[in-house]
Amino acid sequence: MSNTKVLPLLEPAPGEAAAPCCPPVTERPFTAEEAETAARMFKALGDPVRLRLFSAVASHEGGEACVCDISDVGVSQPTVSHHLKKLKEAGLLTSERRGTWVYYRVEPTVLAAMGQLLIKAGPTAA
Amino acid sequence: MSNTKVLPLLEPAPGEAAAPCCPPVTERPFTAEEAETAARMFKALGDPVRLRLFSAVASHEGGEACVCDISDVGVSQPTVSHHLKKLKEAGLLTSERRGTWVYYRVEPTVLAAMGQLLIKAGPTAA
């Protein structure tokens, strides 16, 4: 709301695995600060409509999709826009306007970072 | 509330990697049903207090912890109980009473399942 507050989650060394905000959940109890940060990401994926939108973008060709390509999720256009904004504010998506259309793209390091938060390590995704 | 409705997420073939509810988000757009199921898990981790509790259990010796070991998260005891219930309902934790204390344990396949939902594949965790 206030503004587009993107989370300071990741400092992705290029070509390197993502550096998540927090250690794996199994390593040690999260501090309040870590939990605040990580929970914001999980929360963003905690709505079915948002998860569908996110998955639609993530699975789209080139990891990016026009809003018009993914907005068929059973809610009104303003609601789609609202959810995409939330995903953007959570640092999961970025957007770029190209002519008439707006394209959303998955923040590439985010998937690996969140994944590594749950399991010890893993490939940089596909 | 109604009852302890555990999600029918996983059919873990013993000794085998977890079978998540859904394909990786990058594979194809989630259906409404898949999104509903997966979002319930993410939502459960989308609260800072719950995430701290979950991490506290997950990182505790043996993957299980007494409530008394983890309830120092800055909220009242009923609130802790409430959040643990939510995590249980989401299928992320199980609980067992042993004498005076109640022990919570991480549903072992869940971490791998959620992780593989974000990245293509990974180790069975540590």
Add this chain to the structure above:
DNA sequence: TGTCTATGTTGACGCTTGTCGATACAGGTG
């Protein structure tokens, strides 16, 4: 039995969130 500790449940409160219709803005086309 009674009492103490540990945990769960209930009921209420305020805040947040998901949703929509109406409207505004951006960019293309004629």
Add this chain to the structure above:
DNA sequence: CACCTGTATCGACAAGCGTCAACATAGACA
């Protein structure tokens, strides 16, 4: 310029959620 399409914002509403104090329940122990 006017008009149309795609997307974002606004304002309002209902529902959900996190929180607490008060109370209830379960087990240990004397």
